[in-house]
Amino acid sequence: MDFEVAIIGAGVVGLSIAAKLSKDYNLVVLEKNLKFGQETSSRNSEVIHSGIYYPKNSLKSKLCIEGRKMLYSYCEKNEIPYKKCGKYIFATSENEISKLDEILANAIQNGVENARKISLEELKSSEPNVSAVAALYFPESGIIDSHSLMKNFETETNNFGWQIVYNSEVVAIDKIEKGYKISVKEENSTFSFTSKIVINAAGLYSDKIAEMVGAFKPEYKLYYWKGEYFSVGNGKNKLVNSLIYPVPNAQVSLGIHATIDLNGGLKLGPNAVFLQNKEVNYSVDKNNLKEFYNSAKRFLPFLEIEDLFQNQAGIRPKLTNNPKEFRDFIIKNETEAGFENFINLIGIESPGLTASIAIAKYVAQILI
Ligand SMILES: Cc1cc2nc3c(=O)[nH]c(=O)nc-3n(C[C@H](O)[C@H](O)[C@H](O)COP(=O)(O)OP(=O)(O)OC[C@H]3O[C@@H](n4cnc5c(N)ncnc54)[C@H](O)[C@@H]3O)c2cc1C
Missing domain, CATH: 3.30.9.10 (D-Amino Acid Oxidase, subunit A, domain 2)
Structure with a gap:
């Protein structure tokens, strides 16, 4: 295998996972845009949510509350601008x-x-x-400079020697023995490499990435x-x-x-x-x-x-077109579907920024 971990997407979630896994795995992050955080992660309210509205025991509730506390200490430690304004x-x-x-x-x-x-x-x-x-x-609610947060995650990943590869769009994923073959379009050429673990943090396109390998269910449609x-x-x-x-x-x-x-x-x-x-x-x-x-x-x-x-x-x-329906984050190792160590993160809407560090911890725990 070329890598132990390949992460698709350099939004706040993919970058947080990269920073978390950097010290234990050799990894690469693939991003189709020229810079990190060009999609949902730079187009939000930058609010650090308390975790008020979500149903008890949902991932949204648990990861928001845990993630908020982790985020405040991470900001303190790394001098990332934030304000607990209430x-x-x-x-x-x-x-x-x-x-x-x-x-x-x-x-x-x-x-x-x-x-x-x-x-x-x-x-x-x-x-x-x-x-x-x-x-x-x-x-406990606050606001954060999300660009500085993402920059810090990128620097942490780079400091362990791993790359965020920009301008690189994942276009196909095949299950192979003991891992996955990932095909990437870069400018006018395509190349492929292998990885034992694949983490789908592709935001708006995460259902399409799940479809590429076959780890897709109707309830994953975005x-x-x-x-x-x-x-x-x-x-x-x-x-x-x-x-x-x-x-x-x-x-x-x-x-x-x-x-x-x-x-x-x-x-x-x-x-x-x-x-x-x-x-x-x-x-x-x-x-x-x-x-x-x-x-x-x-x-x-x-x-x-x-x-x-x-x-x-x-x-x-x-994950729904019904304005009144609650759907939780999908964060799943697709082992049961026959895709061991293919991790889907789908429907990571609000409070994904607040929860990003807790999401990374959760992902680290479900790897096999
Ligand atoms: C209007 C709005 C307000 C919000 N307000 C808040 C808030 O105040 N507080 C809060 O906690 N959360 C908030 N959120 C939610 C938060 O912004 C998201 O949960 C979070 O940014 C999701 O990050 P992500 O990394 O999963 O997705 P993204 O930021 O979308 O990153 C996914 C990345 O994957 C890349 N990608 C996709 N497909 C491919 C491919 N085939 N190959 C390579 N790369 C690919 C994309 O280019 C993108 O960079 C808000 C969201 C919205 C829309």
Whole structure:
């Protein structure tokens, strides 16, 4: 075998796995783009989630809570910019208050630390410009510079002598005795190599990679849901200090919320637009401006429509086209299907950034 481990995809998940496995395996990472993190990993809210909403014992819940703690210590140790700024969830009308109770109960059951109801006086002292009738506070939530995180994972991998090979698209995978043959398209040529273990961290294309080798089931099919953002300008970005979320209305999205970033920016989003034809297009539809404004005005009353500007978009690789259905991360060694040490990571949507270090630990544990 040429390598012990081949990782497909240099997003935050593939890179975190590479950094984790670097000291124990000889490995290579293949990435079709010219740089790391050009897809979902650089098109998200950069929020370090607490783990509030997911069903207890789901991988999303466990890996988010464990990953969040690991991420904060990793940031400290490696000087990666982050801020534990806290998050509020607001009820903006009386009939949303019971929903807050449900969210708090779920968070406590999941083991989210220090989650609590706060009084409106307390809320006003930290977020004087926000309007709400009741609120929850989650002090463990934060924001992170995801580019620095990925850069650090890459450097760790390189320091062990392993490469992230860019401009290299995996186009075929064959099961061979004791491993896999991987064919890669590079510019105008194709080459192949062998690896004992293959880790499919290909994000939006992870179902296609599973199909290439035959380690695919109908429930692995991905659906694309776009999330657009509008930024808040005209100086009003300074009127919010933390993460401001309304009560969520569906599984597909947490509702249009307000997130701060490490550069003093404030953005609204993401919304959730189902991409019927799965076309990957990161434009932001200016016709959605009104929807963003109306949603956010409920809890950010200082906003005027002229304060909103088209910003960025990302695409969620979701395992369902039903906005109300919960689907967990798929992280599986496909041994039972006859593909020993072919590891599928499919449907790694939010909280994949928060969970990335815990996902890498989990993957290391399921290798044979
Ligand atoms: C709108 C939005 C907001 C989000 N907000 C948050 C948040 O605030 N907090 C949070 O924790 N999570 C958030 N997430 C989720 C988080 O961004 C993802 O879970 C995470 O980035 C997934 O990383 P990844 O490495 O699996 O995928 P990706 O970043 O998509 O990386 C996959 C890589 O595989 C490569 N690839 C694909 N096919 C091939 C091939 N054939 N050959 C070679 N390379 C290939 C791609 O080029 C890509 O670089 C959000 C997601 C979205 C869409």
